[in-house]
Amino acid sequence: MADPIERIRTAITSDKIVIFMKGNRNFPQCGFSAATVEVFEELGAPYATVDVLADQEVRDAVKTYSNWPTIPQVFINGKFIGGCDIVRELHSSGELQTLVKAALGESAHQ
Amino acid sequence: MARYSGELMEAQEIKQMIECGLPGAHVEVRDFTGGGDHFEALVVSESFEGKGLVERHQAVYGALGDAMKARIHALTLKVMTPSQYQNRR
Numbered sequence: 001m002a003d004p005i006e007r008i009r010t011a012i013t014s015d016k017i018v019i020f021m022k023g024n025r026n027f028p029q030c031g032f033s034a035a036t037v038e039v040f041e042e043l044g045a046p047y048a049t050v051d052v053l054a055d056q057e058v059r060d061a062v063k064t065y066s067n068w069p070t071i072p073q074v075f076i077n078g079k080f081i082g083g084c085d086i087v088r089e090l091h092s093s094g095e096l097q098t099l100v101k102a103a104l105g106e107s108a109h110q
Numbered sequence: 111m112a113r114y115s116g117e118l119m120e121a122q123e124i125k126q127m128i129e130c131g132l133p134g135a136h137v138e139v140r141d142f143t144g145g146g147d148h149f150e151a152l153v154v155s156e157s158f159e160g161k162g163l164v165e166r167h168q169a170v171y172g173a174l175g176d177a178m179k180a181r182i183h184a185l186t187l188k189v190m191t192p193s194q195y196q197n198r199r
Contacts, residue, residue: 032184068164069171069178070185085186086163 004061012075015048016103020062021072022053029053032084036072039091045100077103119181124149124174131173132157136195147183154195163189 002010012018017040023029025037040047052059052071063069066080074081076099081087090096121139128137128151135155142148151170158166166189171178178185190198 063179067168080164082164082167086167089163 004055004057005065007055007058008062008065011048011050012078015046016077017045017047017100018050018075019047019072020050020052020058020075022051024049024051030071032070033072036074036084036087039087039096040100043091043097043100045104076100119146119149119177121149124151124177124182124185127175127177128153128170128173131175132169136192142184142186148186149182149184150186150188152188152190154190154192156192158189158191 001007008020011020019033019036019040021028021030021033021036023033025041028034028037037047037049050058052062059071062071062073066073066075068080068083070083072084074083074087081096081099082090087096090099121141125137125139128139129135132153132155135153135157137154138152140150142150153166153170155169157169161169167187170187170189174182174185
């Protein structure tokens with residue numbers, strides 16, 4: 001199996017929007033992960049998830065990779081955007097929708 | 111709730127660590143759940159001027175160092191410059 005950093009790079013370049021979270025979109029295992037998924041559900045934007053509870057190596061490596069100590073972590077177009085607070089703050093200011101639209105290259109449907 | 115490897119922290123301790131790491135910052139910390147593992151912090155610092163949200167949060171996490179890894183399960187942050195804080199009220 002590729003080393004964790006490679007697995008992270010593959011994940012964040014395989015989809016435009018990637019959420020490293022605890023659990024998955026249907027069974028989030030932590031309130032912050034659930035709230036982050038909820039934001040993208042509201043935007044109606046397609047996103048992929050990586051369950052860090054199923055991959056302890058990635059769980060640790062992603063914190064070093066993005067220099068961010070907590071989970072969830074959101075990447076858009078391979079770039080680290082933030083954790084739950086920042087995603088919610090960007091969502092309330094409308095900046096997140098702009099980022100998502102630019103990443104998807106078309107209007108994110110409501 | 112899972113036990114954490116270090117003992118839990120007090121809001122006051124977190125406040126001091128952030129003030130140490132960001133000299134001159136106005137810091138308010140509140141224990142969100144009363145359980146000592148989920149805190150909410152407001153940090154107002156001139157050093158945030160011209161910095162995006164990620165950088166601001168990373169500066170606060172930097173001030174907290176290892177405590178952030180082992181002893182703080184959840185920390186919700188509000189990070190502003192003094193002018194943002196003035197306009198916010």
